[in-house]
Amino acid sequence: MSRRRLLATGIAGAIATAAGIGSTTVAASDGPAPRSKFANFVKTPWGAGEHLTDYGAITTYNNFYELGLGKEDPQRNAHLLKPRPWTLSVDGLCAKPARFDIDALIAAQPLQERIYRLRCVEAWSMVVPWIGFPLAALLDRVEPLGNAKFVAFQTLFDPKQLPGQRSPLLEWPYVEGLRLDEARHPLAILAVGLYGEVMPNQNGAPIRLIVPWKYGFKSIKSIVRLTLTETMPQTAWNRQAPREYGFYANVNPAVDHPRWSQKRERRIGEFFRRDTLPFNGYGEEVAGLYAGMDLTTWY
Amino acid sequence: MVLAEATVAEVPPRRAVRRRRFDIVGRVVKPALFTLCLLPLASLAWGWMHGSLGANPIEATTRTLGDWALQLLLLTLAVTPARQLTGWTGVMRLRRMLGLFAFSYAVLHVASYVILDQFFAWTAIWADVVKRRYITAGLAAFLLLLPLAVTSTSGWVKRLGAPVWRRLHRLVYPAAALAVLHHFWMVKADVQQPLVLAAALALLLGWRLIAALRRRGETQRMARATPSGKA
Numbered sequence: 051m052s053r054r055r056l057l058a059t060g061i062a063g064a065i066a067t068a069a070g071i072g073s074t075t076v077a078a079s080d081g082p083a084p085r086s087k088f089a090n091f092v093k094t095p096w097g098a099g100e101h102l103t104d105y106g107a108i109t110t111y112n113n114f115y116e117l118g119l120g121k122e123d124p125q126r127n128a129h130l131l132k133p134r135p136w137t138l139s140v141d142g143l144c145a146k147p148a149r150f151d152i153d154a155l156i157a158a159q160p161l162q163e164r165i166y167r168l169r170c171v172e173a174w175s176m177v178v179p180w181i182g183f184p185l186a187a188l189l190d191r192v193e194p195l196g197n198a199k200f201v202a203f204q205t206l207f208d209p210k211q212l213p214g215q216r217s218p219l220l221e222w223p224y225v226e227g228l229r230l231d232e233a234r235h236p237l238a239i240l241a242v243g244l245y246g247e248v249m250p251n252q253n254g255a256p257i258r259l260i261v262p263w264k265y266g267f268k269s270i271k272s273i274v275r276l277t278l279t280e281t282m283p284q285t286a287w288n289r290q291a292p293r294e295y296g297f298y299a300n301v302n303p304a305v306d307h308p309r310w311s312q313k314r315e316r317r318i319g320e321f322f323r324r325d326t327l328p329f330n331g332y333g334e335e336v337a338g339l340y341a342g343m344d345l346t347t348w349y
Numbered sequence: 350m351v352l353a354e355a356t357v358a359e360v361p362p363r364r365a366v367r368r369r370r371f372d373i374v375g376r377v378v379k380p381a382l383f384t385l386c387l388l389p390l391a392s393l394a395w396g397w398m399h400g401s402l403g404a405n406p407i408e409a410t411t412r413t414l415g416d417w418a419l420q421l422l423l424l425t426l427a428v429t430p431a432r433q434l435t436g437w438t439g440v441m442r443l444r445r446m447l448g449l450f451a452f453s454y455a456v457l458h459v460a461s462y463v464i465l466d467q468f469f470a471w472t473a474i475w476a477d478v479v480k481r482r483y484i485t486a487g488l489a490a491f492l493l494l495l496p497l498a499v500t501s502t503s504g505w506v507k508r509l510g511a512p513v514w515r516r517l518h519r520l521v522y523p524a525a526a527l528a529v530l531h532h533f534w535m536v537k538a539d540v541q542q543p544l545v546l547a548a549a550l551a552l553l554l555g556w557r558l559i560a561a562l563r564r565r566g567e568t569q570r571m572a573r574a575t576p577s578g579k580a
């Protein structure tokens with residue numbers, strides 16, 4: 051149930067919501083957007099043996115403040131976002147800055163399915179079969195210059211489509227960043243779908259970042275722009291609460307969020323909490339990126 | 350004085366009044382409110398049975414119970430101002446029930462955290478209590494509410510004596526403030542709801558403060574008007 055609605059309508063509304071009146075009409079009134087499947091993608095060995103989180107849970111339990119604060123608000127407001135036509139521009143320190151039409155970009159990239167664990171900073175997790183392509187493939191096309199050290203990402207700014215941008219919770223648009231070597235890591239992908247289907251709006255359509263060894267908030271949604279930079283870019287949550295959200299934000303059970311523990315997590319759909327793994331279990335692949343760094347300082 | 354005596358003479362004996370008049374608070378308002386207070390719980394039970402609590406039903410349960418604990422606590426604090434504003438004394442007969450419902454939801458909220466969320470992982474719970482200030486505040490609020498719930502019966506009012514009992518039950522103010530703080534410290538960035546509840550609490554406490562200052566002013570004025578202390 052929406053806590054905002056509960057507030058907006060006062061006690062009477064609260065009682066109605068608590069009684070279950072109204073909460074059922076929500077699901078009925080905003081029928082799912084038409085779902086279309088990708089014709090071609092290759093499966094990859096990632097995530098073999100993982101139990102996939104339900105499509106329903108993945109698409110109704112979202113942190114996407116631009117579409118509302120409650121976990122179910124993004125799904126409810128998903129229709130406001132128009133993911134086509136869409137242009138993704140790449141600029142900054144690169145030899146061939148470019149603007150890509152989303153469909154042309156997708157058509158030009160061989161798509162893969164990557165089954166990844168997603169660990170939210172709020173101590174819950176999911177397993178999602180993403181459809182996408184390596185971020186490195188896009189970076190290769192624009193040919194980063196030698197002095198490029200970082201990639202900055204930016205979400206669409208349009209309060210009509212993303213009404214959450216009207217309230218000053220974060221500084222909009224949402225921005226994120228990776229070190230260039232992180233961005234080039236084969237695990238980092240740009241995702242354009244999940245469960246073999248085109249990305250649902252509430253999950254960050256039409257194109258979003260997935261960096262599975264970092265907390266979910268690094269995996270910025272509905273991207274319109276990438277910029278190659280020499281200096282470390284600002285990131286939205288770091289700007290809002292620097293002590294709570296670092297630039298790196300690698301999943302790390304040894305470094306607690308100042309306000310809650312990161313040692314264990316609840317896998318959505320399971321009753322018992324499970325232990326959180328360093329780098330979300332991708333340590334073998336990515337730990338080398340941080341050799342010699344004190345991960346308590348660089349959280 | 351004459352007037353007062355005349356009125357008394359006209360009014361029939363008290364017992365007769367009680368027999369004739371329908372006890373609307375006891376017969377209607379209280380049972381209705383009792384049922385209303387059970388609705389959030391019923392709705393949660395219904396949600397568990399039908400799987401309609403979303404992708405994370407445990408979080409939804411803890412939160413819904415916490416929300417109602419706090420909202421009912423604030424509603425309890427609104428009873429006295431409501432009487433003062435409307436002059437309807439019947440509303441006072443709802444206060445104990447509201448307070449006990451607030452406490453019951455707090456107990457269920459804490460149980461939901463200990464059982465559903467942490468499943469008795471006492472080391473993790475203890476770490477939460479000492480390291481997470483929002484949990485520390487929640488526990489402090491809960492511990493303050495506990496003696497109030499225990500001494501809520503008429504027996505305890507008699508045993509303690511009304512002045513002591515009243516003073517003890519002023520613990521409800523810090524308890525409510527700690528609960529609001531607990532809520533405020535928990536959220537990431539969406540402070541809207543905790544702010545609304547904090548404003549409600551400020552209003553309820555501000556009302557009492559003003560009333561107390563006024564009473565004090567009046568006593569002082571009266572004391573000045575009668576310097577010798579004689580009426």
Ligand code: HEM
Nearest residue numbers: 408411412415416418419455459462487488490491528532
């Ligand atoms: C030992 C005492 C307590 C503990 C351990 C505790 C624990 C928690 C936890 C873990 C949450 C976050 C739930 C989640 O996000 O999954 C929470 C939220 C909350 N708690 Fe408590 N709590 C305690 C006492 C109280 C008391 C006494 C009240 C009110 C009278 C209260 C009111 C709330 C409220 C209003 C929320 C926010 C719910 C929301 O976000 O909608 N808590 N509490």
